[in-house]
Amino acid sequence: MLPQVLEAIEEGESAIVFTNTRSQTEIWYQAILAARPDWAGTIALHHGSLDRARREWVENGLREGRLRCVIATSSLDLGVDFSPVDRVLQVGSPKGVARLLQRAGRSGHRPGAVSRVTCVPTNALELLEVAAARDGVEQAAIESRLPMERPLDVLAQHVVTVALGGGFRASELLDEVRSTRAYAELQDDEWEWVLAFLTNGGDALRAYPEYSRIALVDGRYVVDKKEIARRHRMSIGTIVGDAQITVQYLRGTMLGTVEESFIARLKHGDRFVFAGTPLEFVRVRDMKAWVRRAPNTKGAIPRWQGSRLPLSRMLAELLRRRLGEAGEGTYRGAEMEALRPLLEVQRRWSHIPLPDELLIERVKTREGWHLFVYPFEGRLVHEGLAALCAYRLSRLAPITFSMASNDYGFELLSASEPPIERALDEGLFNPHGLLEDINAALNATEMAKRQFRELARVAGLVFPGFPRSGKTARQLQMSSGLFFDVLRRYDPANLLLTQASREVLERQLESTRLGITLQRLSVSTIAMTTPKRPTPLAFPLVVDRNRDKVSSESLADRVRRMQLALEKAAGSVDGEQSPRSGSAQTARRKREKGATT
Amino acid sequence: MVVASVAGEELQLLPERAAFWTRERTLLVADPHFGKAAAFRAGGVPVPRGTTTENLRRLDAALRRTAARRIVFLGDFLHAREGRAPETLRVLNQWRATRANIDMLLVRGNHDARAGDPPTELAIRCETGPITESPFVFAHHPTTSSDGYVLCGHIHPGVRLHGAGRQFEHLPCFWFGPETAVLPAFGEFTGLAGVDVREGDRVWVVAGDEVIDVTTRG
Numbered sequence: 001m002l003p004q005v006l007e008a009i010e011e012g013e014s015a016i017v018f019t020n021t022r023s024q025t026e027i028w029y030q031a032i033l034a035a036r037p038d039w040a041g042t043i044a045l046h047h048g049s050l051d052r053a054r055r056e057w058v059e060n061g062l063r064e065g066r067l068r069c070v071i072a073t074s075s076l077d078l079g080v081d082f083s084p085v086d087r088v089l090q091v092g093s094p095k096g097v098a099r100l101l102q103r104a105g106r107s108g109h110r111p112g113a114v115s116r117v118t119c120v121p122t123n124a125l126e127l128l129e130v131a132a133a134r135d136g137v138e139q140a141a142i143e144s145r146l147p148m149e150r151p152l153d154v155l156a157q158h159v160v161t162v163a164l165g166g167g168f169r170a171s172e173l174l175d176e177v178r179s180t181r182a183y184a185e186l187q188d189d190e191w192e193w194v195l196a197f198l199t200n201g202g203d204a205l206r207a208y209p210e211y212s213r214i215a216l217v218d219g220r221y222v223v224d225k226k227e228i229a230r231r232h233r234m235s236i237g238t239i240v241g242d243a244q245i246t247v248q249y250l251r252g253t254m255l256g257t258v259e260e261s262f263i264a265r266l267k268h269g270d271r272f273v274f275a276g277t278p279l280e281f282v283r284v285r286d287m288k289a290w291v292r293r294a295p296n297t298k299g300a301i302p303r304w305q306g307s308r309l310p311l312s313r314m315l316a317e318l319l320r321r322r323l324g325e326a327g328e329g330t331y332r333g334a335e336m337e338a339l340r341p342l343l344e345v346q347r348r349w350s351h352i353p354l355p356d357e358l359l360i361e362r363v364k365t366r367e368g369w370h371l372f373v374y375p376f377e378g379r380l381v382h383e384g385l386a387a388l389c390a391y392r393l394s395r396l397a398p399i400t401f402s403m404a405s406n407d408y409g410f411e412l413l414s415a416s417e418p419p420i421e422r423a424l425d426e427g428l429f430n431p432h433g434l435l436e437d438i439n440a441a442l443n444a445t446e447m448a449k450r451q452f453r454e455l456a457r458v459a460g461l462v463f464p465g466f467p468r469s470g471k472t473a474r475q476l477q478m479s480s481g482l483f484f485d486v487l488r489r490y491d492p493a494n495l496l497l498t499q500a501s502r503e504v505l506e507r508q509l510e511s512t513r514l515g516i517t518l519q520r521l522s523v524s525t526i527a528m529t530t531p532k533r534p535t536p537l538a539f540p541l542v543v544d545r546n547r548d549k550v551s552s553e554s555l556a557d558r559v560r561r562m563q564l565a566l567e568k569a570a571g572s573v574d575g576e577q578s579p580r581s582g583s584a585q586t587a588r589r590k591r592e593k594g595a596t597t
Numbered sequence: 598m599v600v601a602s603v604a605g606e607e608l609q610l611l612p613e614r615a616a617f618w619t620r621e622r623t624l625l626v627a628d629p630h631f632g633k634a635a636a637f638r639a640g641g642v643p644v645p646r647g648t649t650t651e652n653l654r655r656l657d658a659a660l661r662r663t664a665a666r667r668i669v670f671l672g673d674f675l676h677a678r679e680g681r682a683p684e685t686l687r688v689l690n691q692w693r694a695t696r697a698n699i700d701m702l703l704v705r706g707n708h709d710a711r712a713g714d715p716p717t718e719l720a721i722r723c724e725t726g727p728i729t730e731s732p733f734v735f736a737h738h739p740t741t742s743s744d745g746y747v748l749c750g751h752i753h754p755g756v757r758l759h760g761a762g763r764q765f766e767h768l769p770c771f772w773f774g775p776e777t778a779v780l781p782a783f784g785e786f787t788g789l790a791g792v793d794v795r796e797g798d799r800v801w802v803v804a805g806d807e808v809i810d811v812t813t814r815g
Contacts, residue, residue, distance in 0.1 A: 201643030368762035415761035491645035562758035
């Protein structure tokens with residue numbers, strides 16, 4: 001797609017190329033610069049991990065018309081007025097109609113001017129999403145946003161912040177907190193719990209005398225421990241990523257931050273590309289990665305963990321309609337024409353579902369039995385559906401599923417044949433009992449644990465590394481996964497655990513949307529096919545390595561069928577390691593389970 | 598009963614994450630990290646209570662199962678100086694008082710160096726390793742020794758297992774090499790470090806109530 005993108009940039013005075021991830025901006029920046037070396041100095045990139053000074057320089061450049069092209073993530077979505085921009089390109093699916101319009105609006109930002117956006121699909125199926133988004137724009141079908149409901153982790157952090165800034169009286173702060181939209185419904189016992197959580201770690205019965213983050217002094221809550229104050233100041237914020245490490249030139253200029261796990265894999269002299277610049281890694285010191293400029297060579301590009309945006313409900317529905325048309329042999333518009341050969345393969349090997357059908361594909365491969373289900377409802381709903389279906393299937397027979405989900409559907413993979421016919425007969429998609437079953441399925445998966453990762457960081461349970469934190473702080477470092485396990489076992493009533501489950505249900509799995517989806521699926525016609533190999537729709541699921549599991553077999557039974565992984569990949573990250581080598585072990589820092597993920 | 602035969606001796610591998618040297622009736626326990634939760638609480642992190650009690654319950658289960666007359670701790674008995682909380686030490690003392698007939702030895706580990714030796718009331722003899730008790734050498738850090746086969750801890754070893762249908766598990770393990778064996782971390786509240794198993798090594802994982810040999814053959 002590069003030549004077309006270059007052409008589109010050349011057509012206008014000034015362009016923004018939006019991508020969906022920070023890594024993508026780095027990749028496109030390199031590719032564009034390699035194709036048009038004479039553009040050096042007039043193109044730039046912009047994403048949230050770049051140093052603020054760099055970002056401001058780019059924003060000013062756009063405003064003043066100095067830059068021909070900026071490659072950006074959602075960091076440039078909002079708020080800024082760049083009047084000279086007359087072209088906007090969206091690389092990859094916009095995932096939602098509102099988002100596409102928002103980005104389009106960055107161009108022609110003048111009264112009377114027309115905003116235009118050009119979509120650049122990065123795989124064939126994204127054509128479908130572009131076609132659906134086009135329908136959405138034409139029909140002005142724009143998504144609304146759901147506000148947050150009383151997140152206690154954020155409240156806990158805010159309370160410590162206020163305590164640190166001069167202290168507060170409980171009733172006054174409660175009134176103020178309740179005056180906000182998110183906490184208008186805050187219950188008395190939830191407020192009491194947050195105060196208790198911060199003063200003695202739990203409720204009165206389970207108080208930890210050696211623990212306190214805030215203390216009541218003369219009727220006001222304050223932070224009375226220096227170390228707590230210091231640590232809190234350094235971990236304020238609600239955007240949670242992996243531990244970040246600053247990238248800085250030896251001569252002093254800061255470039256931005258990358259995830260520690262990326263730097264951990266680099267050796268002295270390794271090359272990587274960041275902030276659009278080829279760099280050579282020198283060393284890590286004082287929680288900073290020191291680098292120098294490298295000659296123009298190819299190198300690894302850092303990856304950042306970010307939430308992948310799911311397909312919006314609106315776009316999902318428009319997409320099902322477009323697919324249904326194709327199922328009946330109608331291909332409307334350039335996008336659908338381009339997609340036609342692929343969809344014809346899908347039809348020949350299996351089936352293209354009509355709007356009132358649910359397509360299920362059963363495929364047997366060397367890996368085991370794959371069950372592909374395509375509700376076309378967006379990844380989050382599919383994660384919930386996958387867990388629910390796996391749980392309901394596993395109640396019929398001892399079986400273990402590994403699950404993958406994307407915006408189109410989900411896959412359940414098992415070593416033995418799943419009892420799908422029986423499950424369908426007994427109401428696999430029955431909305432009745434949804435809440436109980438989904439709660440049970442949640443406990444069986446790692447979903448709540450992953451959600452807890454964010455809560456734990458915001459509520460101040462786990463900390464990122466700090467500069468010069470030394471040994472004492474390191475002994476307080478623990479992965480949120482380990483924390484989750486300990487809480488679930490020893491303090492199951494902890495409200496942060498409850499919040500993690502609630503957030504998974506409401507926000508992540510969109511339980512109301514899940515219920516609506518089940519209503520639709522339970523009255524859909526099941527179209528079950530048994531293709532010889534994974535179909536075009538199935539393929540992206542097959543290669544997804546990001547998997548969760550649900551099992552009704554005992555751990556020991558499963559382990560007896562497993563094999564030790566003697567992969568070299570794991571060893572090379574951990575370094576030389578063997579019970580034979582003594583001194584290497586001493587130097588190695590122990591890593592806790594999940595600490596780097 | 599799961600038994601590893603090394604250096605002409607029999608070691609029972611227990612699901613309580615400890616090993617038992619049958620001939621000497623000695624229980625081997627690596628990395629209990631007592632007081633880790635208390636150290637976190639002292640640092641302002643509200644880790645719930647109960648981990649020390651759970652550790653001791655498991656230690657008792659191992660003692661009952663084996664009728665051991667001695668425990669050798671292979672380092673990191675206490676987690677941190679801040680973890681020497683009165684409540685944690687009181688629970689430990691109480692436990693020790695009713696098991697006075699059991700001899701206890703600690704081979705100091707890196708955490709012990711900062712946390713300090715266990716209080717004298719606990720009657721645990723402390724030594725800086727390695728300690729030779731032929732044919733074994735007790736140590737905290739993995740090492741090799743001309744004096745015998747090394748039994749040690751420190752790493753908190755864990756392995757990844759893979760199965761059909763893309764299943765996998767990450768579990769604590771006993772890791773036996775030609776000259777050294779690393780025991781799993783005993784502590785309730787400790788993480789795992791993935792280890793790089795080589796050909797010829799033997800590995801047993803702790804899967805719930807069972808210890809399972811997962812050594813690949815061939």
